[in-house]
Amino acid sequence: MAELNAQHVEAVIAGYVDPVLGQDYVSAGCIGELKVEGSRLSLELVLPFACSSQHDLIKQVLTQRLEEAFPGTQVEVAVRQQIEAFPSARKLPGLAGVRNIIAVASGKGGVGKSTTTVNLALALAAEGARVGILDADIYGPSQGMMLGVPEGERPETAEEKYFRPIERHGVQSMSMSYLVDENTPMVWRGPMVSGAVQQLLNQTLWDELDYLLIDMPPGTGDIQLTLAQRVPVTAAVIVTTPQDIALLDARKGIEMFRKVDIPVLGIIENMSVHICSNCGHEEALFGAGGGESIARAYETELLGQLPLALAIREQTDSGKPSVVADPNGTHAERYREIARKTGALLAKKRSSEGNSIPNIAVEVD
Template identity: 50%
Template sequence: MSEIEIRNSLSEPLSSQVLERLEGLVDPELEQGLVSAGMVRALALDGRCLQVGLLTPYPCQSQYRDLVMTLTNRLSDLPEIDEVECEIGLAVPSIQAGSLAPIPNIRNVIAVSSGKGGVGKSTTAVNLALALAAEGARVGVLDADIYGPSVPIMLGCTDFRPTSTDGKTMEPAYAHGIAAMSMGFMVTEDNATVWRGPMAAGALVQLVNETRWPELDYLVVDMPPGTGDIQLTLSQKIPVSGAVVVTTPQEIATADARKGITMFNKVNIPVLGIVENMSYHLCSQCGSKEHPFGTGGGLATANRYNVPLLGELPLNVAVREHVDSGNPSVVAEPDGDISAAYRAIARKTAASLLHRSEPQDLAIEITME
């Protein structure tokens, strides 16, 4: 992160002590002190009350409470301070994506891909989008699986049909607090999309550019499986900020995941990390952990390509039931363990985007009354 000027009205001795202690608080995802990470934006003293203004560059709303408690404990024993007030905001920077022009209203595009079908890519993409939103970001999801669009079912909006207010762009659907667009909104449930590769790729570009997206911090793109025309078109026509690769632990899946990573490397799209889906199963009767698809495949692949393992998700019938009903796990059981796992993956994904790319300058100030 680039150096950011802090609006600081403290005396020099007190300022040095406060900044030293804030730098000693290391953000778990950015792996930097709060000052080095550019998160400290304002310091002020109102009587004996220290006011701290923070801006996080990635969504982590569920961590705010613990951060404030830790920060308060670290600063409240200074002689000049009896009380600490902390205000936290979110300012997601836009990530440079090569020479392609940005999509209007969209700061970052994250592609969710898999080398083969059946590994839970769409389920992961939808829950990742909802988890980013749950952590405080403005999020949209694009269903780029032209041949087998599943996002309408997963978000419970199969009856939606796009309309246009200006005759040029389509309005997206809105479900569970996120915007969504899919080829599934254009065709009936029983109809198949019978197109050759270039036609499907062209349709994808139209879906992206002709949707009237609201202001979004992240557009999560659910890619079709494989490494064909649609994947290449996405890299050549859409300013993708980074990619997440989903796999299961067994060799046949990780072998295809490695091909996907190689493809993204060739087209200069940073791989933000790997999600290992169906990693294990917890027995509902005895609680024992079983690994029906083997162990370690996701981690081994992550280590081989020097990318993070963003998380390991269980094989759980509730995950399937939730997306089939149009209420994915993050919204169906927001306080459950599976939702917590998706939210952790969301935080790591957003932080990895900052680690692996150079953010544009973001001129946002935090105002303290």
């Protein structure tokens, strides 16, 4: 039996690799307060990503490992999460009230990007994060409807120049659809649209968000490039379907973010398989393996695969997306798995690149 001390305790903890984070908690810097007092051991674990649904399981695993390593020891493990700010790759000034901005993009329309964005945001919130959505698709804003915001509801204003985000299902949101009539088309040129998005972003009083998801307009043109260059985006996520033409455009989306030095956390493959609502039979209508092949080619991650399911469409259209309409269902769990993986990858990227400000250690002899 190993001697009960902090060094040996950390050695035991380091023997367990978190399946989502892909690291042990010691090397990931997750050890908070560690106390050894006689035969009593107390440990505080501080996780850098949203995963509140896994806290009890993590606590159970670590408690069991420590009790087996140090028989007769009273073990107390506490788990909490603390999501830190990760600066934008382009070193742009941060956004007040927002720690991390994640752009959710696609090379083309019709791949379910907005549906994925709203469910990903709700999944991050369900995992204990403070989350917001900026609907940057000025020509076809849809987040208001997906979140169940009634037509005609307008955001409150502050100081005559700021908007307060509208909150639904625990997620803050801002969209052009909150400011204009639903049937009014936005007949604007690119520079006007880019300016409108920046105003929506900067003139909204976001309330202490861990993650702000930007539902990007489809494509890789002037609007997308301007947003990527002028908005302090932390990282991006690409949504695609397995269809060859969608995969081709997804590659262009990845290349666009690479050109402006924004890291792509991974690929979400939507409409991966069709699930028959009568018999449950699964069929790859749009092909198979496309998302995985792109992730491999660009050395990024396949964050998850989502089915082409009637329930996802119906629930989103009703203003209660899958994560809140059926929180214990299989679709909600897939979104939550993607949310945990997205947060973990962002935390790992922050950890690997380190802090740009050097640490100063003061030792007293």
